[in-house]
Amino acid sequence: MPVTLESVRFRYDPHGPDILSGVDLTIPDGQMIALVGPSGSGKTTLLQLIGGILKPTAGTIRNTTAPGDMRWVFQTPTLLARQSVRHNIDIAVVSCPWSRSERADRVEEMIRDVRLEDFADMPVNRLSGGQQQRVQIARALASKPPLVLADEPTGQLDHTTTGVVMDAIRAARDRGTTVVIVTHDMYVAGLCERVVTLEDGGVSGDRMTGGMTRDVTGNMAGEQTDGADHGQA
Numbered sequence: 001m002p003v004t005l006e007s008v009r010f011r012y013d014p015h016g017p018d019i020l021s022g023v024d025l026t027i028p029d030g031q032m033i034a035l036v037g038p039s040g041s042g043k044t045t046l047l048q049l050i051g052g053i054l055k056p057t058a059g060t061i062r063n064t065t066a067p068g069d070m071r072w073v074f075q076t077p078t079l080l081a082r083q084s085v086r087h088n089i090d091i092a093v094v095s096c097p098w099s100r101s102e103r104a105d106r107v108e109e110m111i112r113d114v115r116l117e118d119f120a121d122m123p124v125n126r127l128s129g130g131q132q133q134r135v136q137i138a139r140a141l142a143s144k145p146p147l148v149l150a151d152e153p154t155g156q157l158d159h160t161t162t163g164v165v166m167d168a169i170r171a172a173r174d175r176g177t178t179v180v181i182v183t184h185d186m187y188v189a190g191l192c193e194r195v196v197t198l199e200d201g202g203v204s205g206d207r208m209t210g211g212m213t214r215d216v217t218g219n220m221a222g223e224q225t226d227g228a229d230h231g232q233a
């Protein structure tokens with residue numbers, strides 16, 4: 001079921017200003033969408049409304065994915081610091097209806113997807129911030145969730161590693177996962193199929209990126225996004 005927002009308003013302080021003052025948005029199943037916009041425009045707030053962490057002040061949000069089936073990627077990784085990379089990913093698949101060997105294969109697949117093979121047995125508190133970010137992404141995608149909500153998932157990553165992570169996210173999308181990514185990085189936005197811009201409390205831009213494809217080496221083909229607003233897709 002698509003995620004739909006109708007006339008969504010939100011304010012943190014009942015006596016304060018609206019942070020969002022009428023957002024209408026439909027996110028079809030399996031879409032990979034970037035939320036962009038100036039700092040403070042409400043991107044994280046909107047993500048938290050979609051995920052049900054916040055409730056709208058007015059308007060309607062329909063998201064039929066059960067909270068336990070959604071996966072989050074936060075700006076700051078929330079991992080079991082003293083546990084290994086493998087263990088941190090493994091706990092994400094414990095409740096999946098798969099055999100033991102399927103679960104183990106999936107964990108190894110995710111470790112490979114985010115290129116952490118050499119660190120699989122290392123406690124995550126001995127990894128760099130960017131490596132921890134990759135563990136968090138592997139953990140979020142491991143259970144093949146229907147919906148992933150990611151807040152600046154590549155914020156600590158260099159260009160090459162950003163490409164690796166985006167490939168893993170795109171592979172999830174190709175399997176049908178809906179992905180919403182808050183980002184400041186127009187390179188990341190361009191790897192999503194749709195870019196929604198938030199500004200002044202509402203959606204000021206909404207466009208498809210034009211079927212960009214990109215291989216794992218970072219080479220790109222297809223239309224480059226330019227951050228401009230081309231109106232409704």
Ligand SMILES: Nc1ncnc2c1ncn2[C@@H]1O[C@H](COP(=O)(O)OP(=O)(O)OP(=O)(O)O)[C@@H](O)[C@H]1O
Nearest residue numbers: 012013019037038039040041042043044045046182
């Ligand atoms: N818990 C909170 N209580 C009160 N105001 C908040 C709270 N969280 C965010 N805000 C305010 O809401 C507005 C939108 O914040 P939000 O974090 O959603 O923006 P953003 O677009 O994600 O910003 P950034 O790109 O800088 O991360 C900002 O003005 C911020 O100060």
